[in-house]
Amino acid sequence: xxxxxxxxxxxxxxxxxxxxxxxxxxxxxxxxxxxxxxxxxxxxxxxxxxxxxxxxxxxxxxxxxxxxxxxxxxxxxxxxxxxxxxxxxxxxxxxxxxxxxxxxxxxxxxxxxxxxxxxxxxxxxxxxxxxxxxxxxxxxxxxxxxxxxxxxxxxxxxxxxxxxxxxxxxxxxxxxxxxxxxxxxxxxxxxxxxxxxxxxxxxxxxxxxxxxxxxxxxxxxxxxxxxxxxxxxxxxxxxxxxxxxxxxxxxxxxxxxxxxxxxxxxxxxxxxxxxxxxxxxxxxxxxxxxxxxxxxxxxxxxxxxxxxxxxxxxxxxxxxxxxxxxxxxxxxxxxxxxxxxxx
Numbered sequence: 624x625x626x627x628x629x630x631x632x633x634x635x636x637x638x639x640x641x642x643x644x645x646x647x648x649x650x651x652x653x654x655x656x657x658x659x660x661x662x663x664x665x666x667x668x669x670x671x672x673x674x675x676x677x678x679x680x681x682x683x684x685x686x687x688x689x690x691x692x693x694x695x696x697x698x699x700x701x702x703x704x705x706x707x708x709x710x711x712x713x714x715x716x717x718x719x720x721x722x723x724x725x726x727x728x729x730x731x732x733x734x735x736x737x738x739x740x741x742x743x744x745x746x747x748x749x750x751x752x753x754x755x756x757x758x759x760x761x762x763x764x765x766x767x768x769x770x771x772x773x774x775x776x777x778x779x780x781x782x783x784x785x786x787x788x789x790x791x792x793x794x795x796x797x798x799x800x801x802x803x804x805x806x807x808x809x810x811x812x813x814x815x816x817x818x819x820x821x822x823x824x825x826x827x828x829x830x831x832x833x834x835x836x837x838x839x840x841x842x843x844x845x846x847x848x849x850x851x852x853x854x855x856x857x858x859x860x861x862x863x864x865x866x867x868x869x870x871x872x873x874x875x876x877x878x879x880x881x882x883x884x885x886x887x888x889x890x891x892x893x894x895x896x897x898x899x900x901x902x903x904x905x906x907x908x909x910x911x912x913x914x915x916x917x918x919x920x921x922x923x924x925x926x927x928x929x930x931x932x933x934x935x936x937x938x939x940x941x942x943x944x945x946x947x948x949x950x951x952x953x954x955x956x957x958x959x960x961x962x963x964x965x966x
Contacts, residue, residue: 626651626706626707627639627649627650627651627696627698627706627707627709628649628650628651629647629648629649629650630648630649630650630683631648631956631957632910632956632957633650633910633912634885634910636649636709637707637709638709638710638711638712639686639696639709639710639711639712640711640712640714641670641686641687641688641711641712641713641714642688642713642714642715642716642717643688643689643690643691643713643714643715643716644687644688644716645687645688645716645896646685646686646687647685647686647687648675648683648684648685648686649683649684649686649696649709650681650682650683650684651663651681651682651683651684651698651706652680652681652682661682661698661699661700661705661706662697662698662699662700663682663684663696663697663698663699664696664697664699665686665694665695665696665697665711666692666694666695667689668689668690668692669688669689669690669692669693669694669711669713670686670687670688670689670694670696670711670713671685671686671687671689672684672685672686672696673685673687686711688713688714689713690713691713691714691715692712692713693710693711693712693713694710694711694713695708695709695710695711696708696709696711717893719893719895719897719900719960720893720902720960720961720962720963721902721963722963723963723966724902724903726868726966727902727903727904727961727966728903728904729867729868730864730865730867730868730903730904730921731903731904731921731923731932733863733864733867733868734860734864734921734923734932734941734943735923735932735943737853737855737860737941738932738940738941738942738943739798739940739941740852740853740941741852741853741854741855741934741940741941742782742792742793742794742795742846742847742849742852742853742854742855742937742940742941743792743793743795743854743855743856743857743934743935743936743937743939743940743941744765744782744783744784744790744791744792744854744855744856744937745784745786745787745790745829745830745856745937746761746764746784746785746786746787746790746856746859747761747764747765747784747854747855747856747859748760748761748762748764748855748856748858748859748860748862748863749761749853749854749855749859749860749863750762750763750764750765750853750854751765751851751852751853751854752765752766752767752782752849752850752852752854753765753766753767756853757853757859757863758859758862758863758866759866760862760877761859761862761877764784764786764854765782765783765784765792765849765854766782766783766784767780767781767782767783767849767850768781768782768783768791770816772811772812772814773811774808774811774812775841776826777807777810777811777824777825777826777843778791778825778826779816779823779824779825780816780818780823780848780849780850781794781823781825781846781849782849782852782854787830787831788828788829788830788831788832789828789830789831790828790829790830791825791826791827791828792825792827792846792849792854792937793825793827793834793836793844793846793937793938794822794823794825794844794845794846794847794848794849794937795846795847795937795938795939795940796827796836796837796844796845796846796847796937796938797938797939798847798939798940799820799822799845799846799847800845801837801838801844801845802819802822802824802838802845803838804838804839807824807843807845810824811824818848819845821847821848822845822846822847822848823845823846823848824843824844824845825843825844825845825846826841826842826843827842827843827844827846827937827938828842829937836938844938846938855934855941856934857880857918857919857920857933857934857935858879858880858883858919859934860920860933860934860941861906861919861920861921862877864904864921865904865961868966869961869965869966870964870965870966878890879916880908880916880917880918880919881915881916883906883908883919883959884908884910884916884919884956884957884959885916887959891961891962891964891965892906892959892960892961892962893959893960893962894957894958894959894960895958895959895960896958898949901922901924901929901947901958902924902960903922903923903924904921904922904923904960904961905921905922905958905959905960906919906920906921906958906959906960906961907919907920907921907922907931907947907949907955907956907957907958907959908955908956908957908958908959909953909954909955909956910956910957911953918933919933920932920933920934920955921933922947922958923943928946929946929947930943930944930945930946930947931943931945931946931947931955933945
C-alpha cells in the first residue's frame with residue numbers, strides 16, 4: 624500500500640493535523656498499478672483540497688482547514704484504498720507565542736557566548752571534560768582521553784565520548800593552520816604533551832570510525848586543546864542553552880531531534896510557518912530522506928538579518944554566521960517556538 628507524504632519533508636503521513644486557515648501540501652505517487660488516475664477525496668466542508676501541478680510519477684495537493692472538525696483523506700484505485708487513509712483533524716487557529724522577549728534574548732546570548740570558545744563533540748551537552756557542568760540530562764559525558772603518541776593514531780590533550788562508539792574531538796581544527804605530516808611526526812616522536820600555539824595533534828573519530836580529514840586524509844588534525852573547554856553536539860547545545868532560561872523543572876531534557884521536530888507539542892513547542900514571524904531562540908531542524916532529522920540549531924535576530932547559532936561539527940565548532948534561509952537547497956526544514964509559559 625502506498626502512502627501520502629509531507630511534501631516538504633518527504634515523511635510519510637499517519638495523521639494530518641490542521642488549524643482553520645492553515646494550508647499544508649501533501650504528496651502521493653501518481654497512479655495505480657495499471658497507470659490509471661487515482662480518486663483522491665476528503666470532506667470539503669471541513670478541508671478544501673486543490674491539486675497542484677503534477678510532477679513525474681507524483682501528484683501534490685494543497686489541504687486547507689475550513690472549519691473545526693474531522694475527516695479522512697482517501698486515495699482510491701477503483702473501489703479499493705490505494706493509500707493508507709489519513710485522519711485529518713482541523714482545530715481552531717492558534718497564535719504563535721510572542722512574549723517573553725527578554726528570556727528569548729537570554730537564550731540567544733547564552734548560545735552566542737560559546738561561539739569560538741566551545742568545541743563540538745558527539746553525545747555531549749555542555750560539560751567541561753571531567754566535570755559535571757553540562758545540561759541536566761547529560762551533566763558529565765565528555766572526558767579527557769589518555770595521551771597517545773602513536774604516529775598513526777595520536778591523541779594529545781583531546782576529549783572523547785563513547786556514545787554510539789568512540790568519538791574524539793577535532794578541536795575546531797578547520798579554524799587553525801594545520802601542520803605538515805613531517806611536523807606531526809616530529810611532535811609525536813618527542814612524546815611531550817606540550818601544545819604549540821594551544822594546538823595538539825589528534826585523530827578525529829566519529830562513531831568508532833576515523834574520519835578521512837586532515838592534510839594526509841588519515842584523520843590526523845591539529846586542534847585546540849580540549850582541557851577547560853565546554854563540549855556540545857547540536858541537540859545538546861540547544862538543550863543546554865534552554866536549560867539555563869526556562870522555568871525551573873519545566874523543560875523536558877533528554878529528547879531527541881526527531882522527538883522535538885515531530886512531536887513538538889509534547890515538549891511545549893509550536894511550529895511556526897510564517898517566514899515573517901521570527902523570534903530569537905526559535906529552534907530549527909534539518910531533515911533529508913537519506914538521513915532523517917539529523918541537525919538542529921537556533922535562530923537569532925541581528926539588525927534586519929536572521930542568523931543561525933549552532934553546534935556545527937567537530938572540525939568547525941560553534942558558529943553564528945550562517946544566514947537563515949529556509950528556502951535554499953538543503954536548508955532548514957522546520958522551525959518551532961517555545962511557549963511563553965515555559966520561559
